Amino acid sequence: MTLLEERPPERYEAPERRLTEVIPAPKNKGILAYLTSTDHKQIGINYMVTSFTMFLIAGAMAILMRVQLAVPNNNFVSLTTYNELFTIHGTIMLFLFLGPFAFGTANYLVPIQVGAPDMAFPRFNAFSYWLFLGGCITLLSSFLTSSGAAQWGWFAYAPLTEWIHSPGPGGDLWIVGVALAAFSSMFTGINLITTVFCLRAPGMVMFRMPIFTWNQLVTAFLVLLAFPVLSADLALLWADRHLGTNFFNPARGGQPILWQDLFWFFGHPEVYILALPFFGMATEIISTFSRKPVFGYKGMVFATLSIGGLSMGVWAHHMYTTGAVLLPFFTIMTLLISVPTGIKFFNWIGTMFRGSVRLDSPMLFCLGFLVCFLLGGFTGIMLALPPLDFQLHDTYFVVAHFHYVLFGGSVFAAFGAIHYWFPKFTGKKLDERLAKITFVIMFIGFNLCFFPQHDLGLRGMQRRIATYPSSAGWSFLNMISSIGAFILAFSMLPFLINVWETLRKGKKVGPNPWDGMTLEWVTESPPIPHNFEFIPPIRSERPVWDLNHPDHPTLPHGKHAREMARERREAAMAGVGAGGALGGSATGPATDGDGHVNGHGNGDSPGDGNGSNTPGDGGDGFGGGSP
Amino acid sequence: MRGEWFLALCTSSFLLVVALIYWVWSGEVSGTVMLVFGCLAYGLMFLFMLTVFFRRKRIPRPEDKHDGTIEEGAGEIAFFPSNSMWPVAMGLGAVGLALGLAFGKWFWVIGAILMFGALIGFATEAESR
Numbered sequence: 001m002t003l004l005e006e007r008p009p010e011r012y013e014a015p016e017r018r019l020t021e022v023i024p025a026p027k028n029k030g031i032l033a034y035l036t037s038t039d040h041k042q043i044g045i046n047y048m049v050t051s052f053t054m055f056l057i058a059g060a061m062a063i064l065m066r067v068q069l070a071v072p073n074n075n076f077v078s079l080t081t082y083n084e085l086f087t088i089h090g091t092i093m094l095f096l097f098l099g100p101f102a103f104g105t106a107n108y109l110v111p112i113q114v115g116a117p118d119m120a121f122p123r124f125n126a127f128s129y130w131l132f133l134g135g136c137i138t139l140l141s142s143f144l145t146s147s148g149a150a151q152w153g154w155f156a157y158a159p160l161t162e163w164i165h166s167p168g169p170g171g172d173l174w175i176v177g178v179a180l181a182a183f184s185s186m187f188t189g190i191n192l193i194t195t196v197f198c199l200r201a202p203g204m205v206m207f208r209m210p211i212f213t214w215n216q217l218v219t220a221f222l223v224l225l226a227f228p229v230l231s232a233d234l235a236l237l238w239a240d241r242h243l244g245t246n247f248f249n250p251a252r253g254g255q256p257i258l259w260q261d262l263f264w265f266f267g268h269p270e271v272y273i274l275a276l277p278f279f280g281m282a283t284e285i286i287s288t289f290s291r292k293p294v295f296g297y298k299g300m301v302f303a304t305l306s307i308g309g310l311s312m313g314v315w316a317h318h319m320y321t322t323g324a325v326l327l328p329f330f331t332i333m334t335l336l337i338s339v340p341t342g343i344k345f346f347n348w349i350g351t352m353f354r355g356s357v358r359l360d361s362p363m364l365f366c367l368g369f370l371v372c373f374l375l376g377g378f379t380g381i382m383l384a385l386p387p388l389d390f391q392l393h394d395t396y397f398v399v400a401h402f403h404y405v406l407f408g409g410s411v412f413a414a415f416g417a418i419h420y421w422f423p424k425f426t427g428k429k430l431d432e433r434l435a436k437i438t439f440v441i442m443f444i445g446f447n448l449c450f451f452p453q454h455d456l457g458l459r460g461m462q463r464r465i466a467t468y469p470s471s472a473g474w475s476f477l478n479m480i481s482s483i484g485a486f487i488l489a490f491s492m493l494p495f496l497i498n499v500w501e502t503l504r505k506g507k508k509v510g511p512n513p514w515d516g517m518t519l520e521w522v523t524e525s526p527p528i529p530h531n532f533e534f535i536p537p538i539r540s541e542r543p544v545w546d547l548n549h550p551d552h553p554t555l556p557h558g559k560h561a562r563e564m565a566r567e568r569r570e571a572a573m574a575g576v577g578a579g580g581a582l583g584g585s586a587t588g589p590a591t592d593g594d595g596h597v598n599g600h601g602n603g604d605s606p607g608d609g610n611g612s613n614t615p616g617d618g619g620d621g622f623g624g625g626s627p
Numbered sequence: 628m629r630g631e632w633f634l635a636l637c638t639s640s641f642l643l644v645v646a647l648i649y650w651v652w653s654g655e656v657s658g659t660v661m662l663v664f665g666c667l668a669y670g671l672m673f674l675f676m677l678t679v680f681f682r683r684k685r686i687p688r689p690e691d692k693h694d695g696t697i698e699e700g701a702g703e704i705a706f707f708p709s710n711s712m713w714p715v716a717m718g719l720g721a722v723g724l725a726l727g728l729a730f731g732k733w734f735w736v737i738g739a740i741l742m743f744g745a746l747i748g749f750a751t752e753a754e755s756r
Contacts, residue, residue, distance in 0.1 A: 033710075035712070035715050036710045036711055036712045036714075036715065037710060038707075038708055038710060038711050038714065117704060117707060118707045120705070122707055122708060122711075123708060123711050123713060123714050123749060123752075124714075125714075126711070126714035126715070126718075127714040127717050127718055127721075129714075129718075130714060130715050130717070130718025130719070130721075130722075131718055131721055131722075133718070134718055134719075134721065134722035134725065137722075138722065138725065138726065138729075169729050169730060172728060172729035172730075173729050175728070175729075176725040176726065176728050176729050179725065180721070180722065180725055183721075197631045197676075199704065199705075200690035201690060201697065201700060202689030202690050202692070202695035202696055202697055202698075202699045202700040203689070203690065203692065203693070203694065203695035203696065203697070204690050204695075205630070205690065205691060205692070205693055205695075206630035206631070206634075207630070221634075221638060221669075224668065225642075225665045225668070225669075229661055238728060242728075258657060261657045261658060262657065262661075265657075265658065265661050305634075305637070309637075309638065309641045309642075312641075312642060312645065312662065312665065313645045313649070313662075315658070316658070325653075325655075326649075326652060326653035326655065329648070329649060329652055329653060530707065534697075535697050537696060537697065538695075563693075
């Protein structure tokens, strides 16, 4: 008796997973519903909308900076304002946009993808959103104080942050805003881990969770390692500023390097906190639009885990030029990270290879993500090498590098995710034509804006300088970069129009417009309260595909596949003749799957899973049979 | 539960190994301390999950079984309130406490009152349903 044969022919009503008595909801409407909701979907939307608003605000700051830098000797903004702008731009983008946006998608999608009715701690979840919103408002309000906003860059190096150098409440509001966001992230991390560990649907074993969920889980693990260190760091800084301690004050025996150590011990995992969820989104999208299961599912999971693990050991590669760190250790660890990242690239390309790729807008954004993130990754490997880093540290080369990683990587994937899951969030599909226009403008603007900055860095332009002399020879490239920034900003226009128009008069598209594969595509769009009326049997990492395409099921892999193959063999030996009934087409998938499963024999290595999984599927299901 | 506690164990032991290498090679204190604390944190998580695992007499939950059916998961899952005003009250209290760090102690009074009241409401809500 194999599991694939057990699949019911049609949708069936599974007994409801009953919830413990739900508090009878007072039918709140409007603002009160928004304030008191503990529904993970509402909170996820809140996170996404708030963080996207912060993205637009910080983007506007970036435009101001690019105007200032467009021509030499410019006086568009004062030097103080320029310092405030790059500080708050960086802080918002890193603490209040990318991270919370990822947590918003996690809030919305992770419970649905694992078949849970809600996050594990719904009220705690709401609390973390309010902390995050409080952090946003606190940070922005620092512009209104007498001292202005913080002017010390997003990583706030001591001793510039000491009271004597940066007096006034602006800096304190920066500390408080970041601390609130940090606590919000920690609580979300706890919530995510508990949800994934304790609320999965029956049959959803760890190695059947979608890659997006896996990546969010690893991100949550990293959050719990990184953010407490940041909070401690901020507490020390606050004590230095207000209680007269001297942790970071070299004049009184303090240690400024300690701030850098603590900050980057948080800061480097933070970079992966900002990247891994977006890798997960890209994986889901590439898999759906190639109409194939993820190539090397287990390899992908192990790559994510090893990126997460290694990222804990690379913090001081931001501190090479301090001369106070062990260069070989951090170089080796940093170069090691490129291996699992390379595995991910290999698997993304492997997923597309011989799939029937559809170039819908989410897939376009993901292709943009692959290209740009690859460039960012390469410059990252370059910067990991101390001889090069000593040359390029704190130049525009570094600026270009991390914008290629965080914008070219994460933001492109985020836009892909918005376009991909928008039908799930709202029930309406974004207009494809406008979405493609958005992508093209964004891709051109992004590369025009940030590619010249590599060269600017090589020509010696330091980051964070507010203006430069015309004799420096940087004028032309800076002008190009500023034009690119405007094009990039302009690309928000078709996107916002698209969202507005779709929300206003888009047509309902039903639960599964993209022919998606993971559990969120089986429920209504937007999902009903507590998410599921029924859950299909979960027998692979793409249960909805199995339900919708019973003739091209996802073949199981690993230990489970071997057990199944053995059972099938025994059944065939016994003369029951169950072997041929596997799947739809008579010989192809059965022998294919069987051969691969037997061929790989023992061992739970990632390669085993891939071997038995992908070729069989790619071979039989998608050559001609995709609807 | 096996996958879960194994994951925590892996994280913890990986951090231990990195901490040892880093300590022996560099002798630098702050990084080692942070790595060791990371190791201890996930070690704690591992031990907790291991006790849960053995308390359940190692019987796999429906979500740990490859052939688990949705029917097996029927029944009560947990307490999921649909609306609650306490999170936002607590959030306001927390922001008040935080603003006290920037602007002065009088903010703490407001923040503490709000936080305390909201915490009591939050904690008793599940019982009074």
